[in-house]
Structure formats: structure tokens, C-alpha cells
Amino acid sequence: MPMFNKNEILDTIRMIDQQHLDVRTITMGISLLDCCDPDAGAACRKIYDKITRSAQDLVRTGEDIEAEFGIPIVNKRISVTPMALVAGASDTEDYLPFAQAMDEAARTVGVNFIGGFSALVQKGMTPADRRLIAAIPQALAQTQVVCSSVNVGSTKAGINMDAVALMGRTVKETAQLTADRGGFGCAKLVIFCNAVEDNPFMAGAFHGVGEGDRVINVGVSGPGVVHHALQAVKGQSFDVVAETVKKTAFRVTRMGQLVAQEASRRLGVPFGIVDLSLAPTPAVGDSVARILEEMGLETCGTHGTTAALALLNDAVKKGGVMASSSVGGLSGAFIPVSEDEGMIAAAQSGTLCLDKLEAMTCVCSVGLDMIAVPGDTPAETIAAIIADEAAIGMVNAKTTAARLIPAPGKQVGDRVEFGGLLGSAPVMPVHREGSAAFIARGGRIPAPLQSLKN
Amino acid sequence: MRAIVTVIGKDTVGIIAAVCALLSQHQVNVLDISQTVLQEYFTMIMLVDAKESDLPFADLAELLKQEGEARGLSIRMQREDIFNAMHRI
Incomplete structure (x- = not known):
């Protein structure tokens, strides 16, 4: 009797080798609240120093764990306190230097993204929030790895429609300033409703004020593994499908939990959460859309897609929750169009449209993600698209987001290439009928009732 | 530190000898070994103890990987914990 189970070992190796099993990200959250300073230059120096001091060993530790466990750890990243809260203490109108300080620090320690050039304005905007939002287009155009997010609504506060209108203009301006790269800046800008404080995934990661000084959060992945597992139960009932997804999610999450604990121990930074998201990549065999199609849909986006996604999203959580001591972040299946080979194909064929994607976001994480729309939108x-998405989040007490790219000079049928994990986005049609008078009203959409739920 | 060494690829003469020689050079003790050959396709799994090894774990894993590449095989060494975590409660 051998001291190990051969099939289990070969299973794991196949998952890594052939089914794209990986840890998507180890993200270190860093509080910058102690970097506030009336002098903006001094604040930026404190920000740079604290980030580089806190995360100096992050990338090397990630690589060490990768080598010892033989499990790819694709990204090492940093999230920081929403910058509007830090920069607000400084006597300056211009918040661009704060983004530049984040960018320099991130590149010094070698992470590939840093999130937290953010503002939380679900109920109202402070002067600091306004200055931060005003700086977003330049910040995303002039820095390389800084990601930005703005929370415009919540179940408790309602939707700040002034902020929604402002973000519509900010997205357009960001696209214009990065027109030479297909509007790439917009790929680093997320507009949330019910944003979470411990999300390790970009572009929406920030380190919430309820968090400790530093924390390690890990995001797992594994659409390819789930897809492969479902291929073995073709034609069987949904009870079997749900069980299969749960078992697979359990294994994937246990691996994520192990990596998270190991990273936390080696870095001497408390472990925060494991985020149980199915995060696709543009690689063939690593697609959420293909999982839905494996359940029996001819093309993702056709009738039945929302139900299939609801089952998938729920089963991933049920399987993952038991595998981790602490689950958090976004935890759900992502449906970013440009980052998912099956979604790209479905969008190009015309089966997957914006309205269907919106319906799908009612039952999954996280929202209208990485969607290119015509540049003249x-x-x-x-x-208005942001408002619709925020309304879904607000009413259903879940996180929703919009990451839209109005690709300058592009029309429906064109394609925008972002490269790497961000993939390439087919430009999708939007309704041409206007929403200008609706958006011009401003004010707030009140928070919804939490009872009488129908 | 216990680890699993897996060797996968086309069967040739001397695979086990080469891997074991490399492991013994670096004071890695083999605790258990299992191998199968299916249609010329060779799979070997070894449980080893690397706590006395003169090399850091990552370097040893890299050395094995290179040895495998030279022979057209996939050789990897991974900490045992990853397999236990994924398959045992």
C-alpha cells in the first residue's frame, strides 16, 4: 500500500497542466490612513515609503510558493485605502501626484497592478471625492499599473445619481485620453454598487477602512477545471451538475487557502480572505461561457443562460465556503467579455448582447465587465448603463459593477485589443435611444425596502 | 519537508536510476515509489523527504525539471501539502 494516492496526484497535475488551475492573485491590502499629511508632497512620500516597505517581499514570496507547491500564482498585487480619504487631508487641488506615487511604489516592488485610486460616494461627495474623480482620467492615462474604482450606490444608501452622471463623463474622458490604446484607461476603472472592502481582484480592489493595517487576500480561479469536471457528467441531471461543481470548487479553494496561509505566514501579514471567484482568462479552456455551454446551451447568451449561471455561481460558493476558514471579496463567477474566450465568441456571433449580460449580472459576480461599446456612445x-447595473446591486443586496470601454473611433463589429489577461473585446451595440433627460435629473435614488420582497 | 516527485513521459532506459541518483546527490531520501508503464507512457510517483537536502527546495525542483527536459520528460517536485489540501478533509 503506497503512502500516497496516485490518482489524486495525477488529478492535481492534470488540473494544473491541462485545465489552467492557478491561484489568480495574491493581493496585499495596505492601509494608507497613517500617510495623511497637509503637505501633498510629504503625503506622497509617505505613501511610496509605506507601500514599498510593506510589500517589498510580496513578489518574491509569491514566486517561492509557486516553485515549492508547483502551482502557478499568476498575479501579485496591492490594494490600498481609497485614496480620496488619504488625499483629502492634503492642501491641494491636484490628486494626480497621489496616483503617481502609487504607480512608482507598485513598480518598485514589482507587482502588476495596484488598486485603490478610489472614492466611496454612494450617499454624497466630499470635495476630496470630487477632486479624486476629476483626476481619474489623467491618472489612468499617465500611470501604468494604477487601478481606480468609485462606489456610487449601496443597498443602505441608494444610488447617488449625481455621481453616476459624473462617472459617465469620466469614463468617456478616460477613453479619450487613452484613445491611442483603444481606450485602455477604462479597463482600469470600475464603477461599483455595494463595493466590498476585501476584494483581491482588479481593477476594483481597494483596502477598506474596516480592515487592519495590512492583510493578505487570495483570489482563486479554475473555470477550466470546472468545465473539465462537467464534461464527465454529460446529459446528467442538474443535481449531478451542482454536486460536481461543488466538489471541484472545494478542491480549488483548498488549494487557494493553503497558498493564502503560506503567504500570510511567510510575509508576517494576517490572512484576510479567500475570494471564491471563477475568473476566466482569454486562453482556450479557461472560459466561464464554455461551462454554461457545457450544461447544454448552444451558445452562451441564449435562453437558459441566466439559469445556468445561477446554478454555477451558487454551487461554486457552496463548495468553496467549507474549504476556506474565511471567504470574502466578490466570490462568484465573473463574466468579463474581453477576458473570456467563449464570451468573445458569443458576443461576436450576436447571441450574447448587453441586455442579456445585464440579466446575467443579477445572479453572479460582478457586473457588466470589460465590455467595449461604440466610441460615439x-x-x-x-x-444610464451604470445606473441600471447599480440598481440591480442595490435591490438584490449584492455587489455589481460596470467596466465599460467606449472605444474611440470604433463601431459595432470592430475589435479592441488590450493584450494579456485583459484580452480583446468585440465592440457591442448599445440602444441608440437617449437617456440624457433621465441622467440630467441628478439627486439620489432612495434606498429600497428590505421587506415586502417581490 | 516531504514532497512528491512525479515523472511523466515516454519510457526510456534508466529514468529511475537518473532521478534517484540526482536525489541522492542532494541528500533527498526516497520514502515510497510507484510506477506504471502504459503503452510506452511512463508515470512514476515518488514520495521523498527533502529536509536534509543541501539545496533550497525551489533549486532542487528546478534541477529536476531541467533533468527531465534533457530527457524529454516532465519531472516536477511539489510539496506534499498541496495534494493533501486538495483531496483530503
Whole structure:
């Protein structure tokens, strides 16, 4: 009797080798609240120093764990306190230097993204929030690895429609300033409703004020592994499908938990959460859309897609929750169009449209993600899409987000290439009928009732 | 530190000898070994103890990987914990 189980070992190796099993990200959250300073230059120096001091060993530790466990750890990243809270203490109108300080620090320690050029404005905007939002287009155009997010609504506060209108214009301006790269800046900008404080995934990661000084959060992945497992139960009932997804999610999450604990121990930084998201990549065999199709849909986006996604999203959580001591972040299946080979194909064939994607976001994490729309889409239409998405999050007490790219000079049928994990996005049609008068109203959409739920 | 060494690829003469020689050079003790050959396709799994090894774990894993590449095989060494975590409660 051998001291190990051969099939289990070969299973794991196949998952890594052929089914794209990986740890998607180890993200270190760092509080910058102690970097506030009336002098903006001094604040930026404190920010740079604290980030580089805190995360100096992050990348090397990630690589060491990768080598010892033989499990790819794709990204090492940093999230920081929403910058509007830190920069607000400084006597300056211009918040661009704060983004530049984040960028320099991130590149010094070698991470590939840093999130937290953010503002939380679900109920109202402080002067600091306004200055931060005003700086977003330049910040995303002039820095390389800084990601930005703005929370415009919540179940408790309602939706700040002034902020929604402002973000519609901000998205357009960001696209214009990065027109030479297909509007790439917008790929680093997320507009949330019910944003979470411990999300390790970009572009929406920030380190919430309820968090400790530093924390390690880990995001797992594994659409390819789930897809492969479902291929073995073709034609069987949904009870079997759900069980299969749960078992697979359990294994994937246990691996994530092990990596998270190991990273936490080696870095001497408390472990925060494991985020149980199915995060696709543009690689063939690593697609969420293909999982839905494996359940029996001819093309993702056709009738039945929402139900299939609801089952998938729920089963991933049920399987993952038991495998980790602490689950958090976004935890759900992602449906970013440009980052998912099956979604790209479904969008190009015309089966997957914006309206269907919106319906799908009612039952999964996280929202209208990485969707390219025509470059001449008005700011008010972008804002109205953001408002729709925020309304879904607000009413269903879940996180929703919009990451839209109005690709400058592009029309429906064109394609925008972002490269790497961000993939390439087919430009999708939006409704041409205007929403300008709706957006011009401003004010707030009140928080919804939490009872009488129908 | 216990680890699992897996060797996968086309069967040739001397695979086990080469891997074991490399492991013994670096004071890695083999605790258990299992191998199968299916249609010329060779799979070997070894449980080893690397706590006395003169090399850091990552370097040893890299050395084995290179040895495998030279022979057209996939050789990897991974900490045992990853397999236990994924398959045992």
C-alpha cells in the first residue's frame, strides 16, 4: 500500500497542466490612513515609503510558493485605502501626484497592478471625492499599473445619481485620453454598487477602512477545471451538475487557502480572505461561457443562460465556503467579455448582447465587465448603463459593477485589443435611444425596502 | 519537508536510476515509489523527504525539471501539502 494516492496526484497535475488551475492573485491590502499629511508632497512620500516597505517581499514570496507547491500564482498585487480619504487631508487641488506615487511604489516592488485610486460616494461627495474623480482620467492615462474604482450606490444608501452622471463623463474622458490604446484607461476603472472592502481582484480592489493595517487576500480561479469536471457528467441531471461543481470548487479553494496561509505566514501579514471567484482568462479552456455551454446551451447568451449561471455561481460558493476558514471579496463567477474566450465568441456571433449580460449580472459576480461599446456612445448612455447595473446591486443586496470601454473611433463589429489577461473585446451595440433627460435629473435614488420582497 | 516527485513521459532506459541518483546527490531520501508503464507512457510517483537536502527546495525542483527536459520528460517536485489540501478533509 503506497503512502500516497496516485490518482489524486495525477488529478492535481492534470488540473494544473491541462485545465489552467492557478491561484489568480495574491493581493496585499495596505492601509494608507497613517500617510495623511497637509503637505501633498510629504503625503506622497509617505505613501511610496509605506507601500514599498510593506510589500517589498510580496513578489518574491509569491514566486517561492509557486516553485515549492508547483502551482502557478499568476498575479501579485496591492490594494490600498481609497485614496480620496488619504488625499483629502492634503492642501491641494491636484490628486494626480497621489496616483503617481502609487504607480512608482507598485513598480518598485514589482507587482502588476495596484488598486485603490478610489472614492466611496454612494450617499454624497466630499470635495476630496470630487477632486479624486476629476483626476481619474489623467491618472489612468499617465500611470501604468494604477487601478481606480468609485462606489456610487449601496443597498443602505441608494444610488447617488449625481455621481453616476459624473462617472459617465469620466469614463468617456478616460477613453479619450487613452484613445491611442483603444481606450485602455477604462479597463482600469470600475464603477461599483455595494463595493466590498476585501476584494483581491482588479481593477476594483481597494483596502477598506474596516480592515487592519495590512492583510493578505487570495483570489482563486479554475473555470477550466470546472468545465473539465462537467464534461464527465454529460446529459446528467442538474443535481449531478451542482454536486460536481461543488466538489471541484472545494478542491480549488483548498488549494487557494493553503497558498493564502503560506503567504500570510511567510510575509508576517494576517490572512484576510479567500475570494471564491471563477475568473476566466482569454486562453482556450479557461472560459466561464464554455461551462454554461457545457450544461447544454448552444451558445452562451441564449435562453437558459441566466439559469445556468445561477446554478454555477451558487454551487461554486457552496463548495468553496467549507474549504476556506474565511471567504470574502466578490466570490462568484465573473463574466468579463474581453477576458473570456467563449464570451468573445458569443458576443461576436450576436447571441450574447448587453441586455442579456445585464440579466446575467443579477445572479453572479460582478457586473457588466470589460465590455467595449461604440466610441460615439454618449456619456449619458454610459451613465444610464451604470445606473441600471447599480440598481440591480442595490435591490438584490449584492455587489455589481460596470467596466465599460467606449472605444474611440470604433463601431459595432470592430475589435479592441488590450493584450494579456485583459484580452480583446468585440465592440457591442448599445440602444441608440437617449437617456440624457433621465441622467440630467441628478439627486439620489432612495434606498429600497428590505421587506415586502417581490 | 516531504514532497512528491512525479515523472511523466515516454519510457526510456534508466529514468529511475537518473532521478534517484540526482536525489541522492542532494541528500533527498526516497520514502515510497510507484510506477506504471502504459503503452510506452511512463508515470512514476515518488514520495521523498527533502529536509536534509543541501539545496533550497525551489533549486532542487528546478534541477529536476531541467533533468527531465534533457530527457524529454516532465519531472516536477511539489510539496506534499498541496495534494493533501486538495483531496483530503
